[in-house]
Amino acid sequence: MPTVEVGDLKDGDFLLDVREDDEWQAGHAEGALHIPLSEFVGRYGELTEAAPQDGRVHVICRSGGRSAQVTMYLVQQGVDAVNVDGGMQIWAAVGRPVVQDDGRPGFVA
Template sequence: MNEFGIPTTDITGVPEVIPADLVVLDVRESHEWSAGHIIGAIHIPLGELQARVGELDPDARTVVVCHVGGRSARATEWLHSQGHDVINLAGGMDAWEQAGRPVARGDL
């Protein structure tokens, strides 16, 4: 938990190779997603999250990511209030890339 009560982890709490039982939700805009995202992540921009929440399994452990952690914190807070098993990645894609983690580019 961070100081605001939002479930949060730093980069060391997320495996470099995402295991099958862990979902990564990227809430950035499409141009940010195309520029680089975590391999295997699901892309639902923050502005579409409430309309598309049915695409997510509330019981699946989900790491939420954005550019540096602000939008993903809002998404994590809302999803948590809806009963989802979620955690925010502090530092977001900035932290992921600074740690030298693999990144997919394009719309894949």
């Protein structure tokens, strides 16, 4: 499974958050695309429209399990995708910003 450490992500890397709505509302990475795992297959077109044509898709969830499933699916579809190891828990633990939709500070639920 292709993976990347949170610390290796750069500003501007395309991030796909596959957590559920309540987790997203509590807090997420600014600029991430949100498509919950439970809706992913039906909303796959949103990813193809939003993802950079020549870039990598970094898939994140709370701890890395759900994002691993989506990463494997994307790789099978020929997408350059990697799982963000440790997910949003590590994201927050290393001090990366977590925000709510209105820009206020958020938390990882």
